[in-house]
Amino acid sequence: MKIFAARGRRLAVADPGMSEPQSTVERSGLPHRFEAVGEALISGSDVMGACSVAGEELARDGASVEETLAGLRATWQAAAGADPTYDVVSAVLTAWSETTLGYLHQLSCEDPLTGLSSQAHLRSRLTELYRLGGAGVPGGVDDYALVVFAMPTGDPSDEPGDHFTRAMRLARAGELARTAFARDETVARLGLHRVGILTRRDDRLGRRVQVLRTLLARAEPDTVVRVWIEGLPGADAVAGMMLDELARG
Template identity: 65%
Template sequence: MKNFAARVRRISATGPGVSTSGSAETRSGLPHRFEAVGEALASGSGLLDVCAVAGQDLARDGASMQEALDSLRDTAHRVAGGDPPFDAVSALLTAWGETTLGYLHQLSCDDPLTGLASQAHLRSRLSELHRLPPTEEAVARHALVVCALPFGDDPSEEPVDHFTRAMRLARAGEMARTVFPRDETVARVGMRRVAVLARRDDRLGRRVRVLRALLEGVEGRVGGPLVRVWIEGLPDSDPSTGMLLDELARG
């Protein structure tokens, strides 16, 4: 992350007076990563593909969005004598954004203490559901199974340290993976909850009962608070789903 966020690469400056042809002199004076873009502008073919490749490469280099835009504009002015077409700008920025977002998702995929998926990763998975067509059906076919462990409810207990809390969450997550062994996302949510993004099918209720029994067998205490496990439906809109996740994290 340090290399990605902190590395700033100054794109090479070029002098004025370059012709609008696709000559070797023109290509040699173009910004880094934009040689192929210049050739595509000169030939009039394949522009969107090479812009997408340039966007990906610049994101991996750590270049900012503004650097990418400035370089594309500079290339277009030098080769074609005007601003780049909208489709080229869109291809460049879409590729830059997707590559950057993919890199950030890799960094935030796992919670380092528990090994569970992070809350940020769960949030991105929920957003993906809202983008699937038709959105209403995709969202309705899924639900969150929430497990709330009884931390600090007994006044006689000493305060639970962060490491112990993380270990209890990790154990709860492993039990959840036992019950939901397919491609369900099992994530840490807040300080004391685990959430599973699961399919809402005819087996979901039975699985929730099994998970509750497993957790109570480990976490349950005579006369003490019980583990809470419940099914949480997903709201219709992505912003409302984000608010729901924030609320669960604060619980």
């Protein structure tokens, strides 16, 4: 079964009956994407590195985990006459799973626990802004800001493994954020305790932030919820690093 590609693939082997010029895969007799692994195995060079690269490439191709393991075993049998070791299988599957997971995260627009936009979606919205115009360009990033609020720590939702209680707390806070920012703003989850709101920087921004502070204070009367405005940096890459830093906070 494919993971995220529509195009099918088969493990290619050389066909001695073919009269047309054969591809590199067919000439080597090794499965697609495993040619470098076979070469590394035979030459004694960096097999683990080649396995990691093969796992990443197969994930991008849309190969299933079954196909990936079958190709790995066929390569080892052809080049070494034995089955691959645990370390080799682990290297391939780790690379495959991390690449696949990264792809799926990029597709996700909504955080499944809170119903807020995902951090990946907020990141893509920022990238769109930078494509429209960087710093100093009308309608570009200078016309937008990121409003952030951080729920206080130290309550029962911070117990290890209590993801549901923490998520519900953020979901309620997110609904309050949508009350204060009720236009086309992107309200997204940032890490475990923070929410980010991508909004236009206009003459009403300060007043709307104050409304949000008031709503959060009423919802969390025994705590102090920090709310602040983050200016957007001049470069898209720096904006990505800023989001990562906010999510770790």
